[in-house]
Amino acid sequence: MAGAVAVIEGLIASADSLIAPLASVEMLISDPADVGGAASIAERLPQLGIAYVDQADAEHFQAAGDAWLGRVRTGDSVVFYFSGHGVVNRTGSAIGLLEDVKAVKNRPWAATFNVQPLAQALGTIGAESAWVFFDACQEISGTLPNTIWSSNGIIIKELSLDDLANESCEPLAIAGSKFGQLAWAPDAYLPPYFTQVLLKGLSGCCVEKTRAHGWAVTGQTLLFKLRELSSAIIEAVVVTPQSLLRYSEDKAFAKVAAPFTPVAVRSDPEMALHMATAIHIMDGAELMYSTTEAHFVWRVDVPIVDRDLKVECTVAAGDAELAPQTFRPEPPSHKIVLVHAAEAP
Amino acid sequence: MSKLTFSAVVKGAFRVNVIGPRPNDVFTVMLIGSGDERELELDDGEYFAHVTDLSTGAEDRFPVVVDRNNHQIVRVQMSQATALSTGSWRNALAKKSELPSTATPWEEEITGNKGRYRLQTKRLSGGWRKFTGKVLTNPRFPESLKIMRPGAWPESPVLRLQFDTSLGPAHVYVPMFSGGTQIKRSTEGIANILPFEQTSAAVVGSLSHSLRSEVIHIIQWASGGSTDDAVKSLMQSRDDPWLAAAAGLLLLNGGQSRTTLSWAARLASRNAWMADLGIIGAWWNAIDTPKDEDGCLHLIAQARDLGNVYFWDTFAVVDKLLATLISGKSSPSLRASAGKELRRWKALQEGAFQVGASVAWIKKRSSRTLY
Numbered sequence: 001m002a003g004a005v006a007v008i009e010g011l012i013a014s015a016d017s018l019i020a021p022l023a024s025v026e027m028l029i030s031d032p033a034d035v036g037g038a039a040s041i042a043e044r045l046p047q048l049g050i051a052y053v054d055q056a057d058a059e060h061f062q063a064a065g066d067a068w069l070g071r072v073r074t075g076d077s078v079v080f081y082f083s084g085h086g087v088v089n090r091t092g093s094a095i096g097l098l099e100d101v102k103a104v105k106n107r108p109w110a111a112t113f114n115v116q117p118l119a120q121a122l123g124t125i126g127a128e129s130a131w132v133f134f135d136a137c138q139e140i141s142g143t144l145p146n147t148i149w150s151s152n153g154i155i156i157k158e159l160s161l162d163d164l165a166n167e168s169c170e171p172l173a174i175a176g177s178k179f180g181q182l183a184w185a186p187d188a189y190l191p192p193y194f195t196q197v198l199l200k201g202l203s204g205c206c207v208e209k210t211r212a213h214g215w216a217v218t219g220q221t222l223l224f225k226l227r228e229l230s231s232a233i234i235e236a237v238v239v240t241p242q243s244l245l246r247y248s249e250d251k252a253f254a255k256v257a258a259p260f261t262p263v264a265v266r267s268d269p270e271m272a273l274h275m276a277t278a279i280h281i282m283d284g285a286e287l288m289y290s291t292t293e294a295h296f297v298w299r300v301d302v303p304i305v306d307r308d309l310k311v312e313c314t315v316a317a318g319d320a321e322l323a324p325q326t327f328r329p330e331p332p333s334h335k336i337v338l339v340h341a342a343e344a345p
Numbered sequence: 346m347s348k349l350t351f352s353a354v355v356k357g358a359f360r361v362n363v364i365g366p367r368p369n370d371v372f373t374v375m376l377i378g379s380g381d382e383r384e385l386e387l388d389d390g391e392y393f394a395h396v397t398d399l400s401t402g403a404e405d406r407f408p409v410v411v412d413r414n415n416h417q418i419v420r421v422q423m424s425q426a427t428a429l430s431t432g433s434w435r436n437a438l439a440k441k442s443e444l445p446s447t448a449t450p451w452e453e454e455i456t457g458n459k460g461r462y463r464l465q466t467k468r469l470s471g472g473w474r475k476f477t478g479k480v481l482t483n484p485r486f487p488e489s490l491k492i493m494r495p496g497a498w499p500e501s502p503v504l505r506l507q508f509d510t511s512l513g514p515a516h517v518y519v520p521m522f523s524g525g526t527q528i529k530r531s532t533e534g535i536a537n538i539l540p541f542e543q544t545s546a547a548v549v550g551s552l553s554h555s556l557r558s559e560v561i562h563i564i565q566w567a568s569g570g571s572t573d574d575a576v577k578s579l580m581q582s583r584d585d586p587w588l589a590a591a592a593g594l595l596l597l598n599g600g601q602s603r604t605t606l607s608w609a610a611r612l613a614s615r616n617a618w619m620a621d622l623g624i625i626g627a628w629w630n631a632i633d634t635p636k637d638e639d640g641c642l643h644l645i646a647q648a649r650d651l652g653n654v655y656f657w658d659t660f661a662v663v664d665k666l667l668a669t670l671i672s673g674k675s676s677p678s679l680r681a682s683a684g685k686e687l688r689r690w691k692a693l694q695e696g697a698f699q700v701g702a703s704v705a706w707i708k709k710r711s712s713r714t715l716y
Contacts, residue, residue, distance in 0.1 A: 090688060091691045114668075117669075152671060158674050160669065160673050161669060161670075164632055165602060165631075211371040214369045246598075
């Protein structure tokens with residue numbers, strides 16, 4: 001639930017900069033009552049005029065899928081986001097599990113969907129670009145019974161061999177976890193970690209220069225930069241995004257007026273930065289950012305500029321000085337480790 | 346506005362991105378073939394040029410200054426492209442005792458029957474025998490090996506290279522490209538397998554490094570004609586089914602399959618030992634006669650049964666075809682058969698990894714079936 005709401009908030013916030021204007025949103029939430037029901041979600045997303053929220057079960061997934069695809073017109077951009085439980089089936093395909101999975105004894109896996117055919121279908125509906133983000137585990141479960149194979153799960157569009165020659169785009173499909181691995185989420189209804197990284201990337205650091213749109217978030221940057229970004233902004237948890245389809249088209253998702261790069265400053269030994277009295281980022285002689293708080297890791301978003309910046313610390317009298325470091329702020333992120341001046345190369 | 350010209354001085358396909366200080370200052374040109382020139386008109390100022398060799402993915406980045414008083418011509422010449430074809434290549438020896446003291450790592454490891462790298466061709470009657478074509482090494486390029494196919498290659502076209510890695514023994518099916526095959530070695534085994542001839546190398550390398558919009562230009566240049574006849578002309582001019590398959594996959598990835606792949610499908614029936622051509626044939630069958638789902642599934646199964654997979658992209662095509670058959674309007678029995686076939690292809694992919702555009706398999710010491 002936290003992931004879906006955060007993604008929709010992100011899309012609405014960046015509606016003006018999306019390459020295709022934001023036209024409509026379908027949202028399903030698992031157990032909305034647990035988080036205060038529709039009223040609470042409506043409060044967070046006042047622009048949508050939400051009166052009720054459908055459950056993320058098979059019936060509503062199918063209905064929302066039909067309504068969604070029914071609205072798609074040639075040249076549209078379509079985005080599919082899923083945050084929940086996932087597994088891989090016997091052929092290694094990523095499978096999303098809906099709220100009522102195993103609820104029906106004779107069709108236990110009917111409330112699932114296979115991401116690959118879904119993504120493939122989005123390439124055949126006339127869309128200009130299609131984006132699929134799957135924030136769920138790709139866990140291999142030895143206990144999954146054979147019956148998962150007998151079900152195709154929910155199919156939002158039946159594919160035909162005819163469609164293969166009529167693809168309008170090659171969708172981008174990224175999973176938040178690698179094949180066979182788990183995806184992680186923090187407690188307290190915060191978005192899962194991959195979603196946090198994705199939103200950060202979309203907000204302006206997974207960018208490249210493009211002829212048509214200037215600085216823009218593109219499929220290529222999301223595909224290749226999200227992993228690097230995650231290691232700079234998330235502590236302790238390793239986020240390992242993986243492409244689910246081959247992607248070779250160069251499509252843009254959103255324009256970015258003010259691209260930035262998240263910078264994570266550490267020290268070796270770790271305590272040295274914590275003991276510093278101040279940390280600064282300097283643009284020549286001009287102070288850009290500074291902090292006087294104690295940090296083991298200081299994170300700050302720095303605008304992308306075409307010149308070197310310098311990270312430097314001041315330390316208390318008697319403490320060993322940390323050597324300053326220069327860096328060129330380029331996307332998607334920077335990790336800087338300061339060392340004592342005596343040990344600096 | 347001032348002129349900036351890029352000129353390719355070697356044979357190959359290159360993408361040049363010129364990036365300037367403003368967000369929209371992104372200019373892209375493609376250089377295809379030796380002597381190709383492309384001109385840009387830019388505001389005066391400092392730019393960065395990013396050149397990508399589509400054969401190898403090698404990148405080069407350097408500053409360029411645009412000045413109205415000085416029309417600059419940037420000559421694009423990447424890495425080993427010309428040097429490889431002019432270097433001095435010598436036969437790798439058969440016996441370890443004959444190795445000179447100046448032997449390259451390749452020479453040491455490919456020599457003898459028990460070296461780290463072993464080349465074998467498949468007998469018609471089954472089983473494997475020592476490769477009878479030429480194996481060449483070059484002290485100037487100690488990481489590269491050149492394979493020249495024997496005259497009678499059509500009688501035993503399947504060449505296998507076995508090698509040891511830290512994770513266990515591995516193997517790759519080596520295309521015997523016309524003009525020779527270059528195998529580049531790495532500390533962990535194999536880094537890349539490409540045609541020795543630069544035009545063919547651009548086609549094969551583009552499977553890994555080109556964008557969809559670049560495919561048509563590369564294929565037209567390589568075949569010397571239109572994309573419609575590209576596979577046919579590549580095959581007929583060079584007698585090279587591996588290059589034809591690579592071109593077919595490239596066209597398929599580039600969304601050009603409707604008019605271009607009929608000849609590749611015909612090739613598939615005569616080269617059943619190559620699964621890649623069989624899969625291109627299945628794709629062609631799918632778009633030519635979309636109602637014939639049984640036929641499509643049969644061709645996919647036949648390709649796996651009779652052939653070996655050479656190119657990594659073939660797996661993605663199989664995934665697309667079978668996902669379509671499984672989740673489409675097919676009959677339940679066909680969907681079930683397609684499901685079984687997908688499981689067989691996934692089993693085939695177990696331990697597979699990408700080596701450039703090729704695919705290699707590693708046999709894990711403690712292999713375990715997951716399902």
